[in-house]
Amino acid sequence: MRSFHKIGIGVLIGLVFFLGYGLRINCDNRQRSSAVISGAPLGGTQVASNRLDLAGVDIRPLKTLYNVLSSLREHYVDQLTIEDEGKMTYGAIKAMLASLNDPETRFIEPDQRKLLAEAREGKFHGIGAIMSIKQIVRPPSEKDKNKSQSQEDKPKDPVSEEHLIVVSVLPGSPAAKAGLKPGDEIAAINGKDVLPFDPYLNVSDLMKQDSVRNMERPQLIKMLDTEQKRIEDGITMVDAEKLLMSDSKKPIEIKLAAKPPAQPVTLTIQTGEMTLDPVSDVRVIDGNIGFVRVGFFGADTFEKFAAAMKEMQSKRLKGLVIDLRGSMGPDVLAADNMASWFAPRKVMSIRIRSRGRKDLIRIPSANGMPWTKPVVMLVDGSTAKAAELFAASLKDMNVAKLVGEKTFGDFSDTTLIDLADGSAIIMSSGKYVTGAGNDYHRKGVPVNVEASSDESQMKEAIKLLSGSEAKG
Amino acid sequence: MKRFVIYSLIAVLAMVAFVAGFVAPDVRANGLSLEKLAASVEMMPQRLESISGETPDPSSRTLPLVETYSAVMERLKSDYYGTKTINEQELTYDAIRGTLHSLGDPYTRFMDPESYKKMREENEGNFTGIGAQLDTNKNDEVYIKEPLPDTPAMRAGVKANDVITAVDGKSIKGMDILDVVKLIRGKEGSRVTLTLRRPGAAKPIEKSIVRKTVQFQMVDSRMADEQAKIGYVRLRQFNEKSDEQFDAALSALEKKQIKGLIFDLRGNPGGLLSVAVDIGSRFIDSGPVVIIQERGGQKNPIYVEEDKHNHKRYPLAVLVDKSSASASEIVSGAVKDDEVGTLVGTTTFGKGRVQTILPLQDGSAVAITTAKYLTPKGVDIHKKGIEPNVEVEAAEDLDPTDPKTDNQLAAAIEVVKVKLGMLPKTALDKYVKPTQTAEAAKPSDKNKKTGVKTPEK
Structure with a gap:
């Protein structure tokens, strides 16, 4: 117990450090939009000169964590190493973010952070598919319903x-x-089940079923053992991600979830490296209609799009098709800039942030001559993020018509925060609605003309641009 | 508390504890946070300006824990946008769980205030309530399985098979049994009113009962074999009441002139170290019960307490299985090393680490592995377990509530009978694994061929 008094004193001194540190970071953030948290060592001298107002600051959680760390350093059966300390920090931050149960808010280890930077350049690793973690709400079981009524x-x-x-x-x-x-849906990788965040969900669900509750004991043990083994042999989503993004050049066996009545399918896919061209397939179709494919919204998409638009404007065209099928990418700024040909200085989108804050995001002035002819965008269920915002905003402004299928529905805004050792956190920081105020997040953008095959999509696009109703 | 309620409940619930508690004793509580650490392959979700500038130069420097936590927390508080609001306490608890989990030791773990309170209650061996075992019947109704002797429930005239229909006038229809238990529990001296439906009674019966401190029943005892006069004591857990209850149970059996004893530690997950030494002292004559080895390697033997030597020694068999852990292994390890009894059953769990509980200011606590323990002969059984002297797998249809189906108990009775000279030694030959004899035979064959003599035992 005596050691605890010591810890108590240590905490108070420690707290002053930490609070000062936290405040400093906040100030930094207000000045710069770039949010880099550095792990600069704490200077003891600056504490005395910094007068901090402790009122209203909940110091308890910090104190609790500090106490745990001190206790471990002092009492744990093995002397903690530098590696242990590093692992503990990762463990703490990972678990803390996981606590929010939000797939978009997570910790990124340094090697993954590098891949992320490369992805902005259109360079991809692994099997060449973009994945998403979808949370599907389970219907409450009968037992739970009773519970909530009676309590x-x-x-x-x-x-x-x-x-x-x-x-x-x-x-x-x-x-x-x-x-x-x-x-x-990827159900298993290399024979290992992909586990949800709470791998025991299935067990607790099973235990609520009467048929299971009334099972004979040996049978029940067997069933639970099987379930336990499935979980132990399973793969977490973190590891699944790493495998799917690996450069190992090894084939990966992927089992897809069954789509009844079809049987589950297993595919073997080689991993590798590939670079995606953001703007491609720039040509003229049907005699006098321009066609530009924007496959990816990344670092140099705007520049390449500008070149394509220049080429288009040099020709006498009656309309433009922008192909956004399967297109996505992080770069909302690229989308803002690209919109300057079609709706200069209008409000592209509104970013909704926490505590009621809103940012109006305006399209810059035209980059040369604006495009005045009708525009059709081809979209489908995998048109997402920046591509989707681009399509949605221009559709809402009546600048473009959408042909194809309803888009994916990801209008989230996330912020990447780099940490000093090369790791980072990604945090959900808001969502975009279009300038017209329409919220398509998790809903997707409906199209003007539905068409599912490539052939019919092209046909409908040409029809729209050739018909009299397609005036820009 | 869970374990105590569970044993009086349905087998199914006990099985949940079995899976969570035995197969991975703490993995679930800690594992949750880790398993939640999924990240999507979705790789490009940020606005440009947030990553403007160069990718930082990854240095080998490790991030300081508390500072990083604090900085991340500040960012979340100012800018996180999601369906959940930032609950600083919840996030901190998870940060602590993540910290402890990363050490890779399932026994170093965090307990939030509620689980810490439950743990203390378990260790004290008391709870405040009315003292009745509850169960669920086929119609999913909660009923009194048994009022415990000398408890408020017994004195108020609550009878076995009374169905509880309401607690304090509130219907409990459809409620989970664990929630009913929560309603019945309360502060010492306060009143709870149960509405009961008694089989054969026309009207519902109301009983107003004053809650008192009731001891968990840690010990079961009976005669295992009336004719051979072999007593049986089962210990469920090592808490502050365990030694006292064990003493009382053994005294009661002694009144029946037992000649041999079976001590059952199957399914016993352990408990307090000091109580393991108390119970161990009841079987060991002298020397250490266990050796504690802290960081740095210094060995501190804990010697038997001679004031626990108030009973005769009996030919002894100790029943163990793969869920006999921790304190159970201290006792069975000492019994085996000192050859004061025969271990019967299957290899034990293999937990050879001691945790110290450090309470934190807000009512939560951390259990930190602070030492190893070794058996009296200096063996570290961690992750290995203790092999029984007589190995007997539990039969497929073994029902712990029905001794007739208990083949391990039957073997233990035979072991004690052999010790008492009531059975020939050969009676135990059937428990020797055929593979073991085959292996034992092989080297001697080889030795014969090569002409090497094996020393006689």
Whole structure:
């Protein structure tokens, strides 16, 4: 117990450090939009000169964590090493972010962070598919329903289960060659079940079923043992991600979830490296209609799009088709800039942030001559993120008509925060609605003309641009 | 508390504890956070400006824990946008869980205030309530399985098979048994009113009962074999009441002139170290019960307590299985090393680490592995377990509530009978594994061929 008094004193001194540190970071953030948290060592001298107002600051959680760390350093059966300390920090931050149960808010280890930077340049690793973790809310079981009726307990959060879903398959990638399709759910990798965030969800669900509760004991043990083994042999989504993004050049065996009545399918896909061209297939179709494919919204997309537009404007065209099928990418700024040909200085979107904050995002002035002819955009279920915002905003402004299928529905805004050792966190920081105020997040953007095959999509696009109703 | 309620409940619930508690004793509580650490392959979700500038130069420097935590927390508080609001306490608890989990030791773990309270209750061996075992019947109704002797329930005239229909006038229809238990529990001296439906009674019966401190029943005892006069004591857990209850149970059996004893530690997950030494002292004459080895390697033997030597020694068999852990292994390890009894059953769990509980200011606590323990002969059984002297797998249809189906108990009775000279030694030959004899035979064959003599035992 005596050691605890010591810890108590240590905490108070420690707290002053930490609070000062936290405040400093906050100030930094207000000045710069770039949010780099550095782990600079704490200077003891600056504490005395920094007068901090402790009122209203909840120091308890910090104190608790500090105490745990001190206790471990002092009492743990093995002397903690530098590696242990590093692992503990990763463990703490990972678990803390996982606590939010939000697939978009997570910790990224340094090697993954590098891949992320490369992805902005259009360079992809692994099987060549973009994945998303989808949370599907489970219906409450009968037992739970009874519970909530008979108790005054606050209603529990709905139980959701995570699924690993293919959003988009990069053209020409090993995944595309193997026949992986957007919408496929990955159930197992190399024979290991992909586990949801709470792998015991299934067990607790099973235990609520009367048929299971009334099972004979040996049978029950057997069933639970099987379930335990399945979990122990399973693969977490973190590891699944690493495998799917690996450069190992080894084939990966992917089992897709069954789509009844069909049987589950198993594909073997080679991993590798590929670079995606953001703007491609720039040509003239049907005599006098321009066609530009924007496959990816990344670092140099705007520049390449500008070149394509220049080429288009040099020709006498009656309309333009922008192909956004399967297109995505992080670069919302590229989308803002690209919109300057079609709706200069208008409000592209509104970013909704926490605590009621809103940012108006305005399209810059035209980059040369604006495009005045009608525009059709081809979209599908894997048109997502920046591509989707681009399509939605221009559709809402009546600048473009959408042909194809309803888009994916990811209008989230996330912020990447780099940490000093090369790791980072990604955090959900808001969502975009279009300048017209329409919220398509998790809903997708409906199209003007539905068409599912490539042939019919092209036909409808040409029809729109040739018909009299398609005036820009 | 869970374990105590569970043993009086349905077998199914016990099985949940079995899976969570035995196969991976703490993995679930800690594992949750780790398993939640999924990240999507979705790789490009940020606005440009947030990653403007160069990718930082990854240095080999490790991130300081508390500072990083604090910085991330500040960012979340100012800018996180999601369906959940930032609950600083919840996030911190998970950060602590993640910290402890990363050490890779399932026994170094965090307990939030509620689980710490439950643990203390378990260790004290008391709870405040009315003292009745509850169960669920076929119609999913909660009923009194048994009022415990000398408890408020017994004195109020609550009878076995009374169905509880309401607690304090509130219907409990459809409620989970664990929630009913929560309603019945309360502060010492307060009143709870049960509405009961008694089989054969026309009207519902109301009983107003004053809650008192009731001891968990840690010990079961009976005669295992009336004719051979072999007593049986089962210990469920090592808590502050265990030694006292064990002493009482053994005294009661002694009144029946037992000649041999079976001590059952199957399914016993352990408990307090000091109580393991108390119970161990009841079987060991002298020397250490266990040796504690802290960081740095210094060995501190804990010697038997001679004031626990108030009973005769009996020919002894100790029943163990793969869920006999921790304190159970201290006792069975000492019994085996000192050859004061025969271990019967299957290899034990293999937990050879001691945790120290450090309470934190907000009512939560951490259990930190602070030492190893070794058996009296200096063996570290961690992750290995203790092999029984007589190996007997549990029969497929073994029902712990029905001794007739208990083949391990039957073997233990035979072991004690052999010790008492009531059976020939050969009676135990059937428990020797055929593979073991084959292996034992092989080297001697080889030795014969090569002409090497094996020393006689």
